[in-house]
Amino acid sequence: MKILILGGTGAMGVFLVKQLKSLNHQVVVTSRRDKISCKNITYVKGDAKDVSFIKGLLSNNWDVIVDFMVYSSLEFNERISLFLDNTAQYVYLSSARVFNNSKTPLTETSLRLLDSLEDKEFLSTDEYSLIKAKQEDVLKKSESNNWTIIRPYITYSENRFQLGVLEKEEWLYRVLKGRAIVFSKELCDKLTTMTHGLDVSKGILAILGNRKAFGETYNITTGTSYSWGEVLNIYLDILEEKLGYLPKVYLLESNKFIELVKNNYQVKYDRCYDRRFDNSKITKLLGDHNYIELKEGLRSCLELFLKKPEFLSINWRLEALKDKFSNEHTSLKEIKGIKPKLSYILNRYIK
Template identity: 30%
Template sequence: MKKILLMGGTGAMGMYLTPLLLDKNYEVWITSRSQRDSYHQNLKYLIGNAKNTNWLFSEVENEKFDAIFDFMMYSNQEFEKVYQKLLSLTTQYFYFSSYRAYAHEDGILTEDTALKVDVLDKYPEYRVDRYGINKGFQENILRKSELKNWTIIRPAMTYGKNRIQWFAGDNFDVVRAVRGVLTALPRSMWNIENNIAYGRDVALMLERLIGKKRAFAQAFHTTTETMSWGQMADVYNQVFDMKIDLVSDEEYIESIDYQDGRIVDRFRRKKFLNEKILSVTGLSNDDFHDLKSGLTEAFQASNIKNFQFNGNAAVYQAKFDALTGSLTDLAFIPETMRIQFESIRKNALFREKITMEQFRIRVINDYWSAKQFEEGVKLTRTSRPCDGPIMDNRWINFELDPTDYLKKGKIYTLSLKIDSDVATTFTPFVHHYGIGIQRFTPLQLKVGANQFDIEFVAATDNLTDFSLTATDFTIQTSFFIKEMQLKK
């Protein structure tokens, strides 16, 4: 019976590879830091830290494996100490690198595309991605080895039941979706291509590479689909009811750690060809799941609905709440983090889009009345004669949260959808509690549905209020504001 060792084999790829190998009648050994019970007679767990080489090599002493799949993450120094021993323990050693090892080249990437580590002198900005650089460095260590029984795997974005990714990271965007909260995507990325694969399909490719001499001393992509982020968003919406708020690159970057090399890479257009691995394994793209069926299967098997945010994930959630204006229920935030969470959320950057529900409505005179309905806000203007300038507190006011105060010189768009029962006019304006008033051109309302998009440049800092005032107070009339948005 052939024997396989999986080091750190409980992730998005290993969790699918294990049952596949067992079905193929392999004996499977897995290193794990947590206690696990074997569920199959040919499955053996080695409980311990695989980076503890004294422990690991004592556990596998006198063993010879047909393949080792090494999912571990090493420092360069750690890898230099262990790679020769690992190569000697097996007929075929699978080293898991990453698509992030590639230099940032837009367009089609093959396994021969340059690696970041090899072009640092020309592109020093790549140094921000230590993970990608280290993966390339460790690949080069293998290439210089006298033993050539290695196979390099460069996975792209890979999802499974315990790891469903979207643009920024693992799980939390999907968790937002299943809880009815908006997530975000940089607007510039909508038509940019990305590469994705289901862990179950990657496992199928990996199993087919075992023992293939054509795979020795070679690198392979394991992606199965290439599509734009916009196309992916449509599929995620179908599976998770994910709603995407398109935001500016600048604000998205401010909401996350852009120094994370993964995010830097996400902003690049990449298309990975998988012809090489298909040629060696005899598989075709028809053997793989499409994105919708793969995500559906992974989601149904997951426990993602019970996911609770903590640490950096909670910080990102707070910032995404501010970015999208869609708020996470605090019940999903650990009690010990709730004060910090709310503080971050309140002090985060200006939201890309503020909807009517996020304005505070203040009626500060008896010329107007306002009533909130599920469909919007009904404003009623009285017929009381106006005995002074119409800007003298004869307005209905929509007040911004302090985190959303407008910034001088920034361009904004105020969008309004209004149903009116008469043909009339009114003037919108922006100000700070009546100071620094910036008036706009009066709007002409017709009977029925009206839509307006008012683009303006903020004349001063800290503008807090949008207001509407009538240009004719001689008649009583009602307006129904069905939609009001402020966009940056």
């Protein structure tokens, strides 16, 4: 098959590309950075949000387009006909964050926030979970059925380690600098599901070119849930073994944590829900598949990451607030640039 992957360099895309490399499919992957092509994998540098760039790629006939990009409603509506008209199968990355709270394991037909919530203020926003649900509806209302919707939940890899709403730059960076993790006391008791990027990519692979998947939606998650407190303890155990010291943790009340992260809706309408999933639909396509156990998966990923830790940019305003809560201090030598230094000083010592 000829497969085009848009934005295929993230936690799921990297593993999908690795698997496709071992097969005989011809794969083109878009990237905003220069990457070395090899064997049957060709990287094309460009912005997959640029319509002219996309139109150039779509001049080829594709058997499958896998779309990992995040679009506004306007951007998606402008592109969807292009995608559906220029491929045999369009695979759209949605998210299991679209779901409302549920006392039973979530299936593909469980109630979504968009359809069942009464918070008008929230529903008037372009929050990620709502945008994804609206774009799902665009596909379902289209005249075509050559699409497949996939809904991963929280995916981890050797470059992505989430803790509640915190990315690695917001908690693991602090650990490696000897400072405390600042987290939510309330979230410690909430259930979540974390799935290795390799398992998600295998679910996607089972969908590619599969006509049974046309016009269908799949939750691609493990079926095992853990509390965020258990996830935190798994991280702590592995890090203590690898670093030789037990990282410190400072737990905040929910109102203080929301004030800190400024991510009220994701906390309120996702992380504060108990998330459990029924993954039987995708498992039927996967066949005899054993999902990677969380502790084993996090250990292997963390070991790889710790050999050469690399972080994206650090938000020094938030770091200052965390230091204020945990009564810690960051050396100004650690902070690069005058403006970040001033932001840290202002928020840590003056405000």
